[in-house]
Each structure stands twice: as structure tokens, then as C-alpha cells.
Amino acid sequence: MSRILITSALPYINGVKHLGNLAGSMLPADIYARAMRLMGHEVLYICATDEHGTPAELAAQAADMAVAEYCDKMHEAQKQAGAQFGLSYDYFGRSSAPSTAKLTQHFAQVLEKNGLIEERVSKQVYSNADGRYLPDRYVEGTCPNCGFEKARGDQCDSCGKLLDPVDLIDPYSAVSGSHDVEVRDTNHLYLLQSKMSDRLREWVNDSTGWPPLASSIALKWLDEGLRDRSITRDLDWGIPVTDADGNVRDGFEGKVFYVWFDAPIAYIGATQDWATENDGDWESWWRTDKGADDVQYVQFMGKDNVAFHTLSFPTTIMGSDEPWKLVDQLKAFNWVTWYGGKFSTSQGRGVFMDQAIEIAPSDYWRWYLMANAPEGSDAAFTWEDFQSSVNSDLANVLGNFVNRITKYCVGKFDGVVPGGGEPGEAEAWLENELSDRLPKLIKFYETRDFRKAMAETRAIWAAGNEYLTQAAPWTHYKTDVDQAAIGVRHGLNLVALFGIIAQPVIPDAAGKILDAIGVPEDRRSWKFGEVKDLLDALPIGHTVAAPELLFSKIEEESVAEWTERFGGGVRPE
Numbered sequence: 001m002s003r004i005l006i007t008s009a010l011p012y013i014n015g016v017k018h019l020g021n022l023a024g025s026m027l028p029a030d031i032y033a034r035a036m037r038l039m040g041h042e043v044l045y046i047c048a049t050d051e052h053g054t055p056a057e058l059a060a061q062a063a064d065m066a067v068a069e070y071c072d073k074m075h076e077a078q079k080q081a082g083a084q085f086g087l088s089y090d091y092f093g094r095s096s097a098p099s100t101a102k103l104t105q106h107f108a109q110v111l112e113k114n115g116l117i118e119e120r121v122s123k124q125v126y127s128n129a130d131g132r133y134l135p136d137r138y139v140e141g142t143c144p145n146c147g148f149e150k151a152r153g154d155q156c157d158s159c160g161k162l163l164d165p166v167d168l169i170d171p172y173s174a175v176s177g178s179h180d181v182e183v184r185d186t187n188h189l190y191l192l193q194s195k196m197s198d199r200l201r202e203w204v205n206d207s208t209g210w211p212p213l214a215s216s217i218a219l220k221w222l223d224e225g226l227r228d229r230s231i232t233r234d235l236d237w238g239i240p241v242t243d244a245d246g247n248v249r250d251g252f253e254g255k256v257f258y259v260w261f262d263a264p265i266a267y268i269g270a271t272q273d274w275a276t277e278n279d280g281d282w283e284s285w286w287r288t289d290k291g292a293d294d295v296q297y298v299q300f301m302g303k304d305n306v307a308f309h310t311l312s313f314p315t316t317i318m319g320s321d322e323p324w325k326l327v328d329q330l331k332a333f334n335w336v337t338w339y340g341g342k343f344s345t346s347q348g349r350g351v352f353m354d355q356a357i358e359i360a361p362s363d364y365w366r367w368y369l370m371a372n373a374p375e376g377s378d379a380a381f382t383w384e385d386f387q388s389s390v391n392s393d394l395a396n397v398l399g400n401f402v403n404r405i406t407k408y409c410v411g412k413f414d415g416v417v418p419g420g421g422e423p424g425e426a427e428a429w430l431e432n433e434l435s436d437r438l439p440k441l442i443k444f445y446e447t448r449d450f451r452k453a454m455a456e457t458r459a460i461w462a463a464g465n466e467y468l469t470q471a472a473p474w475t476h477y478k479t480d481v482d483q484a485a486i487g488v489r490h491g492l493n494l495v496a497l498f499g500i501i502a503q504p505v506i507p508d509a510a511g512k513i514l515d516a517i518g519v520p521e522d523r524r525s526w527k528f529g530e531v532k533d534l535l536d537a538l539p540i541g542h543t544v545a546a547p548e549l550l551f552s553k554i555e556e557e558s559v560a561e562w563t564e565r566f567g568g569g570v571r572p573e
Contacts, residue, residue: 001040001041001042002036002041002042002294002296003041003042003044003285003294003295003296004033004036004041004042004043004044004295004296004297004298005044005046005271005285005286005295005296005297005298005325006029006032006033006036006043006044006045006046006298006299006300007029007045007046007047007267007297007298007299007300008025008026008028008029008030008045008047008299008300008301009024009025009026009299009300009301009302009305009309010047010048010049010050010095010263010266010267011025011026011047011049011050011078012049012050012053012055012056013049013050013051013055013056013059013070013071013074013075013078014055014056014058014059014074015059015074015352016074016077016078016081016352016353016354017078017081017352017353018343018344018349018350018351018352018353019336019343019350019351019352019353019356019365019369019381020302020335020336020338020342020343020350021302021343022085022353022365022369023333023336023369023370023373023374023379024300024301024302024333024334024335024336024374025300025301025302025305025333026047026082026085026087026300027085027087027366027369027370028300028331028333028370028373028448028450029045029047029298029300030045030086030087030088030089031366031370031450031504031505032298032300032331032445032448032504033045033088034088034503034504034507035445035504035526036445038500038503038504038524038525038526039442039445039525039526039527040525040526040527043090044090044271044274044285045088045089045090045091046089046090046091046093046267046270046271046274047082047087047089047091047092047093047270048091048092048093048094048095048097048266048267048269048270049071049074049075049078049092049093049094049095050095050259050263050266051071051075051094051095051096052095052096052237052238052239052256052257052259052262052263053136053137053233053235053238053258053259053260054135054136054137054138054153054154054233054235054259055137055259056070056071056237057138057235057236057237058137058138058174058175059074061175067236067237068096068237071094071096075094077354078092079092081353081354081357084353084354084357084362085353085357085362085365085366086362086366086507086508090274091270091271091273091274091277091278092270093266093269093270093273093274094266094270095259095262095263095266095269095270097266097269097270097273099269099270099272099273100239100262100265100266100268100269100270101239101262101269102269103265103268103269103272104239104257104261104262104265105239105242105246107265107316107320108189108231108241108257108261109243109244110319110320110321110322111191111316111319111320112189114319114320114321115192115195116191116192116195116196116315116319117189117190117191117192117231118189118190118192119187119188119189119190119251120187120188120189120190120230121185121186121187122185122186122187122188122190122230123166123183123184123185124165124166124183124184124185124186124188124234125139125153125165125166125168125171125181125182125183126181126182126183126184127139127173127175127176127178127180127181128178128180128181128182129173129176129178129180130173130175130176130178132175132234133184133186133234134153134165134171134173134174134175134181135153135165135233135234135235136152136153136154136165136233136259137152137153137154137174138153138165138173138174138175139152139153139165139168139171139172139173139174139181140152140153140168140171140172140174141153141168141169141170141171141172142168142169142170143156143158143159143161143163143168143169144163144167144168144169145159145161146158146159146161151163151168152174153165153168153171155304157342157344158342160303160304162307166183186234187251187252188230188231188232188233188255189230189231189232189241189252190228190229190230190231191228191229191230191231191261191312191315191316192228193226193227193228193229193311193312193315194225194226194227194228196226196314196315196318196319197222197225197226199318200218200222200226200310200311200314200315200318201219201222203314203318203326204218204219204222204310207328207330209328209329209447210329210330210331210332211331211332211375213303213306213332213333213334214306214310214330214331214332215310217303217306217307217310217332218306218307218310218311221307221310221311222311226311229258229312230258231257231258231260231261232252232255232256232257232258233255233256233257233258233259234254234255235254235255235256236254236256237256238256238257238259238262239256239257239262240252240255240256240257241255241256241257260308260312261312261316264308264309264312264313264316265313265316268282268286268324271285271286285325286324286325287323287324287325288323288324288325289323290323292325295325296328296329297325297326297327297328297329298327298328298329298330298331298448299327299329299330299331300331300333301330301331301332301333302332302333302334302335303332303333303334303335305332306330306332309327309330310330314326314327329448331448333373333374333375334374334375334376334377334378334379335374335378335379336369336374336378336379336380336381337378337379337380337381338350338351338381339380339381339382339567343381350381351381351566355566359562360390360554361508362508363394363505363506363507363508363509363551364386364390364394364551364554366505366506367389367390367393367394367454367505367506368385368386368389368390370450370451370453370454370505371389371393371451371454371455371458372385372389372451373450373451373454375449375450375451376451383559383562383563384559386554387554387556387558387559390551390553390554391553391554393458393461394506394509394550394551395550395551395552395553397458397461397462397465398461398498398502398509398550398551399549399550399551400465401461401464401465401468401491401494401495401498402495402498402513402547402550403546403549403550404468405468405488405491405492405494405495406492406495406516406517406544406545406546406547407546408473408474408488408491409488409491409492409544409546410544410545410546412477412484412488413485413488415543415544415545416541416542416543416544417488417489417492417538417539417540417541417542417544418485418488418489418540419485419489419540419541420481420482420485420486421482421483421484421485421486421487421489422486423486424486425470426467426470426471426487427471427486427490427535429467429470430463430467430490430494430535431531431532431535433460433463433467434460434463434497434531434534434535435531437456437459437460437463438460438501438528438531440456441453441456441457441460441501442526444456445504453505454505457501457502457505460497460498460501461498464491464494464498467490467491467494468487468491471486471487471490471491472487473485473486473487473488473491489536489538489540490535492517492538492544493534493535493536493537493538494535495513495517495544496513496514496517496519496537496538497534497537498513499511499513499514499517499519499524500514500519500524500525500526501526503524509550509551512547512548512550513547513550515547516544516545516546516547517538517544517545517547518538518542518543518544518545519538523537
């Protein structure tokens with residue numbers, strides 16, 4: 001048994017997250033966590049809302065709420081949305097928690113002591129109309145890289161390039177829309193990432209098991225020359241910049257730490273909060289001098305978060321010269337695209353988790369998003385693909401199999417697992433098929449190859465349908481009940497197996513299947529053993545039932561309705 005620490009990129013507090021956020025971090029982390037637990041590993045899955053920075057202030061302003069009040073509301077909304085999608089966090093915390101603030105101050109002071117933070121005069125956009133500096137998303141303009149006319153001061157939403165506000169062409173205030181802006185000098189703290197370039201490159205090169213997307217992004221930044229980055233901002237909302245005595249640093253009144261400095265630290269802070277609430281030991285997960293040497297740390301994120309997690313956060317961790325746990329495996333995803341564009345919370349573009357759950361059960365979305373996971377490239381969302389995936393994979397392949405064999409057992413064998421009959425060619429074929437495919441399925445989950453894991457899961461379900469075609473118990477029943485019995489018995493054991501392997505990705509449907517077939521909780525793990533035993537796991541005479549309809553097919557009318565409602569535009573109110 002291994003100890004596995006899992007974190008997924010912290011969702012911004014500026015609204016309920018869209019399906020791109022779900023597919024690129026939170027959902028694969030959950031599926032991986034569920035699979036590892038089923039394999040018997042000790043798993044700790046930590047996430048939290050990212051509550052600082054300009055997105056929080058701007059969203060609160062738009063909602064006409066105080067920032068703290070808005071964050072309270074949206075944390076609960078995101079927590080509820082996660083629960084509705086079955087996200088099995090061990091703890092869902094907040095970056096605004098005192099634990100993260102304390103750790104942020106600690107790291108800043110240690111890094112400055114180690115010569116990795118220094119105070120510099122920097123150029124910042126100032127709005128004369130608003131009477132304030134415009135950090136990050138408080139300023140918009142034209143992207144100097146791609147020409148997108150609504151790029152934000154921290155990142156272009158079109159090409160994904162990270163920006164500084166002074167980089168923008170024809171900048172204007174996102175607060176008032178005023179173009180009456182100028183560039184002024186202001187003091188800020190800088191994290192000297194450039195001093196860590198060699199150590200970071202060595203670490204990235206030594207890391208194994210990362211997808212090429214993750215390592216290539218990190219190396220590209222290193223090859224271009226790692227820049228020192230400001231870790232403070234002219235904002236009211238956030239963690240204040242203090243000295244060792246807890247007093248506001250001289251000259252840093254009205255400034256806070258940059259969200260991308262404190263947000264990753266919240267992984268540790270949230271683990272501390274989990275430990276406090278659950279009588280746990282957070283240090284054994286994060287401190288290598290306290291037992292974390294035996295922890296496998298796995299991070300999940302979209303590609304736009306990779307640089308911060310492979311360079312900036314490791315600079316913080318390594319630069320402290322303290323025994324903190326570094327990530328072992330980093331799973332990066334491309335984007336789920338929305339009719340030619342990018343899903344976007346700030347622009348209200350795409351389908352959002354609260355809307356999606358009203359349209360269809362969470363299992364439908366979980367299956368579709370992972371069967372089409374944006375691993376090797378961006379994955380385009382369409383309503384037609386969603387319909388096809390649900391109808392073909394879930395309703396036709398899995399749902400039809402479970403429905404056929406359980407109802408037949410209830411009708412012909414009084415709802416009990418029948419005895420009799422001897423295995424033949426069909427059973428031999430099935431045993432060979434499962435012996436080949438089950439180890440592959442486990443391997444794909446262990447290596448976090450989600451598309452392959454979903455394809456293998458579907459292939460195992462399809463093998464069950466092929467087996468029933470070969471065994472044909474309904475045909476044999478007319479002349480040889482014992483021969484029919486062995487087909488039904490194997491079919492029922494396949495139902496149990498299909499429910500067990502479905503647990504990570506479609507947990508609600510899997511639970512219904514396993515409950516109906518009467519599989520005890522302690523026999524739902526992935527300790528498979530011999531395939532022959534799996535096909536004989538249900539005792540003869542064991543009572544089974546046909547579950548309620550597992551999956552309703554998505555009709556053309558629904559697709560037309562959703563297309564008209566959502567189209568390829570912004571979030572409808």
C-alpha cells in the first residue's frame with residue numbers, strides 16, 4: 001500500500017466553474033483518487049477555493065457584495081457543485097484561511113533571508129479616473145502576442161500568454177472603462193526565480209512520468225530565460241505583507257501578496273485545516289523529515305497552470321531550504337474548447353457545473369468528459385458528441401447489458417444466481433478477454449491515462465455483450481436449462497464486475513448496480529485476484545434484482561433545446 005497525496009488546481013472564487021475547469025483538474029483528480037482507494041492505497045485528496053487576487057474583487061464588485069461576503073457565498077456554491085458531481089475531496093478548504101496566511105508569511109520571510117526575495121521599483125498601470133493602480137485583471141487591452149482586444153493584465157484569454165499590465169497595447173481600466181491611464185513607479189517584492197533556474201531545470205529533467213505537455217512547458221520557460229516575478233500587488237483583498245513581528249512592512253501599506261504566490265501554499269494550508277478538523281497529521285504528508293518521504297504527490301491541472309506549479313511554487317519550496325515535499329507526478333491537461341473558443345468563467349462562455357447538473361445526471365458528464373479527456377490535444381465540446389457518448393457507451397453498452405441479464409434472471413430463475421452447467425468455449429473466450437484487459441485497465445489508471453482507461457472500461461463492457469451473444473442463455477433455455485444457467489451466472493458476475501470497475505468514473509450508477517446485484521461493501525475493491533474467481537464470485541442461490549433504469553437516452557429534441565439555449569455563446573442567466 002502506498003500513501004498518495006493528490007491536489008487539483010485551486011478553482012478561482014469568481015463563480016461556479018465551467019466544464020473545462022472540471023475536466024482539466026478536479027474530475028480526473030477525483031477519478032484517480034477513487035481508483036487508488038479501491039486498489040487499497042491510503043489517499044489524501046486536497047483542494048480549496050482560490051480567493052485572492054483581482055478575479056475575486058471584480059466578481060464581488062459585479063455582484064455588489066463585499067469581497068469577504070462574496071467569497072463566503074461562492075465557496076459554499078463551489079463546494080455544493082463539487083458534491084453534486086461526486087468529487088470525493090478529503091478536504092475542500094479556502095486559500096483565505098489563517099493557516100495559508102501564516103504559511104505565506106513564513107515562506108516570504110525565509111525566502112528573503114535566503115536571498116531569493118528582494119524589493120524593487122516596478123512599473124505599474126495607474127488609472128487617474130479610478131485613483132488607483134490597476135494590477136492584473138483590473139486592466140485590459142490588446143494582447144501584444146496575438147492581437148486579442150480584450151486581453152487581461154495577467155494573461156491573454158485567447159492565446160494563454162502570461163502578461164504584465166504594462167505589456168498591454170492601449171490599456172484601459174476594467175473598473176471604469178477609462179483610458180485615462182499612465183505608468184507609474186511603485187515598490188514591490190520580487191521572487192528571484194532566475195537564481196533557481198539551474199536547480200529547477202535539473203529537477204524537471206530528473207522528473208519521470210510527467211506527460212510531455214507538462215515538461216515541455218516548464219522547459220520552454222527555462223529555455224527562454226526564467227524571469228523574476230513580482231509577488232505583491234496593489235490591492236486591499238489578500239494576505240498583507242508583514243515583517244517577522246506581524247507588522248505591515250514599511251512602504252507596503254495597501255499591498256498584498258500576489259495570488260499566484262499564496263495559492264499553491266494553500267495546498268499545505270488546507271492540509272493543515274484537514275488535520276485540525278480530522279485529528280490528522282499534516283506533517284507526515286508534507287514534511288520529508290516527518291514521514292513524507294514515502295508519499296507519492298500527484299498534482300492535476302490545466303496547461304495554463306503548469307508554469308506556476310513547475311517553476312514558481314517549486315522555487316518557493318526549494319528556495320526555503322526546508323524539508324518540504326515536492327510534486328512527484330504532474331498531470332497536465334489541454335483545454336476543452338467551446339465551439340471554437342475557450343471555456344471561460346470571466347467571460348461567461350460555456351456550460352457551468354450548476355447548469356450541467358440540471359441538464360443531465362453527473363455520471364453522464366463524468367463519463368463524457370473523461371472519455372474525451374483533453375490529454376494529447378485540446379478536446380472540442382459539442383452537444384452531439386455528448387449525446388453520442390451517453391447513448392452509445394452508457395445506455396447501449398453498459399445499461400443494456402445490465403438490464404438484459406438481470407431482468408432475464410428475475411423472469412426465468414426467480415431472481416437468484418442459478419447453478420448447473422459446465423463452462424465451454426464462450427466462457428473460455430471471456431476468461432481470456434478479461435485476463436488481458438483488466439491488467440491494462442489497472443495500468444492505465446496507475447499511469448493516469450484517462451482516455452485509455454475509459455476506452456478499456458468500455459471494451460470490457462462490450463466484451464460482456466459479446467459473451468451474451470456467444471452464450472445465448474435465452475436460446476439454450478428452451479432445450480437445456482443448465483446450459484442457460486451458466487450463461488446467466490456468468491452474466492450476473494459480469495454485472496458485479498462492471499459495477500466494480502465503473503466506480504471511479506460513474507459512482508452513482510455503479511452503486512445502483514452493485515446494490516441491485518447484492519455485492520457487499522467489503523467486496524467492491526479492486527483486489528481482483530484470478531479472473532476465474534471473479535466469474536464465480538456470486539454464490540449460487542444469491543438473490544439479485546434488476547436495478548431501476550440506469551441511463552435514459554438523450555433525444556434529438558434535447559440536443560436541439562440545449563443548442564438553442566447555450567449555443568456557442570455566453571452563460572445564459
